[in-house]
Amino acid sequence: MNILCVIRQVPDGEAKLRINNSKVELDGVTVIMDGMDEYGVEQALRLREAGASVEQIIVLAVGPARNEDAIRTALAMGADRAIHVETDTYLDPIALSKIVTQVAKEENASLVFSGGQQSDWDSQALGAATAERLGWPQVTWTNALELSGETLKGKHDIDEGAETFEVELPAVITTQQGLNDPRYPTLPNIMKAKKKELRKDSLDKYGVTAKLKHVSSNIQVKERMGKLIDGKDPQAAAAQLVELLRNEAKVIA
Amino acid sequence: MILLVAEHNNGKPSKSALELVQAARDLGRDGPITALLLGQGLTSVANEMSKYAEQVLVADLPELAAYNPEVWAAAVTQIAQEGEAHTILVSASRSGREYSARVAVKLDAPLLEDVIKVEAQGNALQGTKYAYLARVTEVYESDAAVTVVSVKPGAYNPAQPASGAGEQYDVELELPQSRTRSTGKVIEKTTRVPLTEADVVITGGRGVGSPENFSKLIEGLADNIGAGVGATRAVVDAGWRPYGEQVGQTGKTVAPKAYIAVGVSGAVQHLSGMGKSKYIVAINKDPEAPIFKNADYGIVGDLHQVLPALIEATRK
Numbered sequence A: 001m002n003i004l005c006v007i008r009q010v011p012d013g014e015a016k017l018r019i020n021n022s023k024v025e026l027d028g029v030t031v032i033m034d035g036m037d038e039y040g041v042e043q044a045l046r047l048r049e050a051g052a053s054v055e056q057i058i059v060l061a062v063g064p065a066r067n068e069d070a071i072r073t074a075l076a077m078g079a080d081r082a083i084h085v086e087t088d089t090y091l092d093p094i095a096l097s098k099i100v101t102q103v104a105k106e107e108n109a110s111l112v113f114s115g116g117q118q119s120d121w122d123s124q125a126l127g128a129a130t131a132e133r134l135g136w137p138q139v140t141w142t143n144a145l146e147l148s149g150e151t152l153k154g155k156h157d158i159d160e161g162a163e164t165f166e167v168e169l170p171a172v173i174t175t176q177q178g179l180n181d182p183r184y185p186t187l188p189n190i191m192k193a194k195k196k197e198l199r200k201d202s203l204d205k206y207g208v209t210a211k212l213k214h215v216s217s218n219i220q221v222k223e224r225m226g227k228l229i230d231g232k233d234p235q236a237a238a239a240q241l242v243e244l245l246r247n248e249a250k251v252i253a
Numbered sequence B: 001m002i003l004l005v006a007e008h009n010n011g012k013p014s015k016s017a018l019e020l021v022q023a024a025r026d027l028g029r030d031g032p033i034t035a036l037l038l039g040q041g042l043t044s045v046a047n048e049m050s051k052y053a054e055q056v057l058v059a060d061l062p063e064l065a066a067y068n069p070e071v072w073a074a075a076v077t078q079i080a081q082e083g084e085a086h087t088i089l090v091s092a093s094r095s096g097r098e099y100s101a102r103v104a105v106k107l108d109a110p111l112l113e114d115v116i117k118v119e120a121q122g123n124a125l126q127g128t129k130y131a132y133l134a135r136v137t138e139v140y141e142s143d144a145a146v147t148v149v150s151v152k153p154g155a156y157n158p159a160q161p162a163s164g165a166g167e168q169y170d171v172e173l174e175l176p177q178s179r180t181r182s183t184g185k186v187i188e189k190t191t192r193v194p195l196t197e198a199d200v201v202i203t204g205g206r207g208v209g210s211p212e213n214f215s216k217l218i219e220g221l222a223d224n225i226g227a228g229v230g231a232t233r234a235v236v237d238a239g240w241r242p243y244g245e246q247v248g249q250t251g252k253t254v255a256p257k258a259y260i261a262v263g264v265s266g267a268v269q270h271l272s273g274m275g276k277s278k279y280i281v282a283i284n285k286d287p288e289a290p291i292f293k294n295a296d297y298g299i300v301g302d303l304h305q306v307l308p309a310l311i312e313a314t315r316k
């Protein structure tokens, strides 16, 4: 079978963000493969290593030229080849799921991995929307997964807690913490990744337009008071904090 | 019409359902506010819900006893189409964010996801949401005839009952077979206030040092002041606390009136789950810890000394 791993490239969590023309400006910002998507790439490799008949692990990224860095990371982890739909156009997750669906069909994938929540647009919609377009089931927030024959078994988070599940392929799985520990690419694998196929597609090929219009972005800074209390005298510090909680924040009686 | 899917629990509408009613009222768009109830044994929740919505559609079916994304998406889509809904509101719970994406695809509609505010601008809808691990807010616009909106729990105040009782209707649905089999559930139970509803949350980080310290110090303080208990991922990964207590990007999002972070460094992935708290208090021995930049009150000190003093000071 073929596995498709959808990845996004996002600013590093510690990167300082700024707004230019009411959009988040990423030029000059350190960008990395979204940690949530990394779990999917790792899991595809582990399924193969555990003996599943995985022919190809294909990576898909949609976005500007700089996405190539994230793609190379995924290839260096061990994915076989990649497709980059290179575009600067904003596409919301519902629109993007159209591209993922077309690629999944073309590539004859029977398993699609995507991160549980993208850390750039803080969305959880891509996996479920892709599954709906493909007419497949999906399981979101998966933190344990194994394949026996055509059956995926695993565990995932739900509203009330957690649930164990079984589902037949084909399926869409969204990944998260606990599923695995993604490997670091080694230097030889980074070198090898440079020779792996990276196909560039233009957005036109997919006939997709955004469903939503981006209006504005604003940095969220809530001014915090930053009142520091010295803890060398713990009793005095505790008394001061209780006083603040009681009379200023008014959260305790 | 405005269609809202009302979540419910133990025969009562969930808080999020009443928040959706408020969001629907604030929108002030044409048509009645219609609440859809999916589940089994819905009589009491339907009666309660009709105090808030002009119409209550009741799908009381054994196939709906447990949530399933494919089944929920099919149900909501059918009702939305039959009722010619222009706005479909669902709660941005884990399940809501999942099936709403499927509904959007089925209806070929845009999805305004996890919004903290939704407003009508003429015929268009604008939704405000967090992005970039809640470091940014973004506004998106839909000018489509039908828009699906998921609303972040806690973003709206729960609605007050309206005067008069809404009409109730039983609905028939054609539902697909679910292809995912649930083979077991672990329901989170806590004797404390649920994290997402607590006015005060006390979270312990790796600095707390051990599961025993966690029980003694973090739970000890929580017991005294009636707080919910949270944990960082480092603590959960170490197996000291259950995942259900994790706050952050891959855990829960909370916004209590006061958030007390003890032995927590303040990584962005953690901040994204608690950064919207009204007051943030940090207790950390390292004056350079990033959490202090995001705190209203901070105690620079050893938690092994400060927490016992706090427990003493709050003893009832």
Ligand SMILES: Cc1cc2nc3c(=O)[nH]c(=O)nc-3n(C[C@H](O)[C@H](O)[C@H](O)COP(=O)(O)OP(=O)(O)OC[C@H]3O[C@@H](n4cnc5c(N)ncnc54)[C@H](O)[C@@H]3O)c2cc1C
Pocket: A035, A036, A177, B204, B205, B206, B207, B208, B231, B232, B233, B234, B235, B246, B247, B248, B249, B250, B251, B252, B262, B263, B264, B265, B266, B267, B268, B269, B270, B273, B283, B284, B285, B286, B289, B301, B302, B303, B304
């Ligand atoms: C994709 C992804 C998702 C993630 N999701 C989450 C998430 O949902 N939630 C989350 O929390 N993290 C998340 N993380 C992890 C996050 O980046 C941090 O690693 C984590 O939050 C650190 O936890 P901590 O603050 O408990 O531990 P540390 O960073 O180890 O900090 C411990 C702190 O305790 C202080 N300390 C030590 N001893 C004492 C003492 N005696 N008295 C007072 N202070 C003391 C130290 O000064 C230090 O600041 C995620 C990471 C990734 C990559």
